[in-house]
Each structure stands twice: as structure tokens, then as C-alpha cells.
Amino acid sequence: MNFDSYTLTKIAKKDRATVYDLFFGPNHPGMHGNFGYVFEMIGTEISNVRPNAGHLHRGFEKIMEQRPWLHNITLVPRICVMDPDPNEVAYCMAIEKIMGVEIPERAKYLRTITLEMSRLTAFLIGIGGAGASLGLYTIMYWTMADRDKILDMFEWITGGRVYHIYNIPGGVRRDAPEGFFEKLSDVLDYLESRLPEYDRLLFENPIIHKRLKGMGYVSKEDAARTGLSGPNLKASGNPYDVRKDTPYAAYPYLDFDVITQEGGDALARVMQVRMEYEQSINIIRQCIKQIPEGEVRLNLGNLNMLKVPEGEAYAKVESSKGEFGYYVVSKGEPKPYRVSVRGPSLPAGFLWAQKHLPTMKIDDVAAWMSAFGICPPDFDK
Structure with missing residues (x-):
């Protein structure tokens, strides 16, 4: 039987x-x-x-306390491989707060451009993963191929495709090469032209709606109470975005609104990423249009010998996953005294896993993870 x-x-x-x-x-x-x-x-x-939590990419915080200030910039991107640049910027911002310096205006725009480029690459992985986790592998092949176009631009400006090590205390390592903004504009036009195809294949797909609707529901109050941030928080109707609430880099000079959804489920979280993806394209276009001439970094001497004065600071940025924050303490030595990282994946990957996954079917787990945009190295820093 x-x-x-x-x-x-x-x-x-x-x-x-x-x-x-x-x-x-x-x-x-x-x-x-x-x-x-x-x-x-x-x-x-x-x-x-x-x-x-496994054993790879672990213990970042204690390792950083044993390394010179500058050398940690090669380490922090690994805390979220899919969206590495927010870690560089948050760490550098904390150092700059302790030192009491403000980076040049052009550097602020270059940071914003690379932050949003990194955000786009992470969103493309998220969009593709949302489809692949439900058996729709075509969208994953599309988004990974399209992501390569942004990685090409990262390689041109930073020399690296995945880890960029572009931000340094006092600004960025170097200016954009000649022709970079023109080529980046062409890439943005291409990425935007792909959205109708993404919509037809994934976001308007009735099977996707049926599978994701109601999965992993989080109320507006619970999302805020449990520390969710980024698309996961905004998909439950909370209009919190570090770029707006605590502006940094060039974001105070840009025109954009905080997008929210009301569903609070996996479908709302996937749709939130779709809307923010298009918004990031518009933000980069504004930066390209408005970026001023000038220096791209302060003269802080030999950064390999950088000594940050005594003090402490907390700096935060809005990554594709939510709020990444760095609490840094200096004792005036060539290396940090204490570094603590506040990542956005911990509440979803640990707390909400305990609440949602029991009684769930095994075939829904990958879709649940993809919709939350979990970045595992963030769990055990």
C-alpha cells in the first residue's frame, strides 16, 4: 500500500x-x-x-586584534563573500571616526558606487538562488552570467573580482580609470534591460508564488524585535535603511526612497530584493552624474605603520543583507585592541531557523534560506 x-x-x-x-x-x-x-x-x-557553524572563515574578530590596521582590510571581506565591500567600508569608517578625519568628496562617491556594485552582485546571486532552490535553474545561469559583467568592472577599478581591498582609511586606493564610468553606464543599461526577462521567468511565475507565499512569515513587530535588518526587515513593512537613517559616503547627496513590502513572508523578501536591485542601478547612475573632481584619499602617511589614537567608535553601513556594523577600540597601538562585528545574518540563520524550520518539509529549506539571504560566515566571527 x-x-x-x-x-x-x-x-x-x-x-x-x-x-x-x-x-x-x-x-x-x-x-x-x-x-x-x-x-x-x-x-x-x-x-x-x-x-x-563549521570551521572555515571563523574567528575574524580575534584575528583582527593580532594584525596591523591596514592588513585587516584583506580579511574583513570574507565575513560576507557574496557582498564583501560593506565590510571594508564599515571598518574604515570606524577607524576614521576614531581619528576624527573626513574623506574627500570624490572618495565618498567612489565608495558609494562600489558599495552599490557589490550590492548588485549579491542581489544577482539571491535572485538566481531563489529560482534554483525551487528547481528553476535557468534564472541562476542567467544571473551568474550577468553578475560577471559587474565583476569585470570591479577587476578594472580594483584589480580583484571577488575580494576588492579597495577601501582604505582615508578614502580609496586609487581613482577610477579613464572610460570606467562610461563602460559602467553601459553595464547598468544592460542589467536594467534584463529585468523584464527576470520578471517573466521568476517573479511572475505562478509556481514561485505558490511555493513562497506564506513561507517563513515574520510580522512587522517580530522583525524589529529580533534584530532583522535590510531586505528581511523591509519586507515586513519596516522602513529602516542605514543609508537614509544614518547617511554615510555620498548617500546624503542622493535621491532615493526606502522601499518596503507588507507580506513578511519568503515571497515578499524575494520581491524586496527585486525592487532594491532596480534602485541600486538608479543610485549608481546618480553617482556617475554627480561625482566631483578631486583627491580620492587623505595623506595619512605610511598606512602599513598607521597608529590610530586611543578611542572607540561604531560605524555601520547598509549591505545587501542588512546592517553591517563594526565596533572598534584603539589603545593607540599599531593594531586594534578590540573589534566586534554586528552582522545581519545571525537573527535569520539562528533564531528564525529555530522558529520556522521545525515542521517544515525538507524540500523547502533551500528556498527558505535563499529568501532570507543568509551569509553563513557572518555567524561565527
């Missing part, structure tokens, strides 16, 4: 021998990074979740 999944689950609850462990990640294609969940399964239903 054939039993459906629900019937098998009811039988399994009466028989302890049918409860088994299932390892979801890090080798599972639906898991991002060296992280995993250990699920206790009854049939195809999850009954308990045990997060396992």
Missing part, C-alpha cells in the same frame, strides 16, 4: 526508530558557505534543528 508523506509522518511519530538525522550543508547545493544544519527528521518533516 502506498502512503502519502503526511501519513508516513504520522506513523513515524509513533516509532522512535524512524527519527533520523539529515545533514543539510555545507556540501548541499542549497547551502551557502561552510555552514550546515543538522535536522532531526520524521519522514520528510523536520522536527528539530541544530545549526553547525
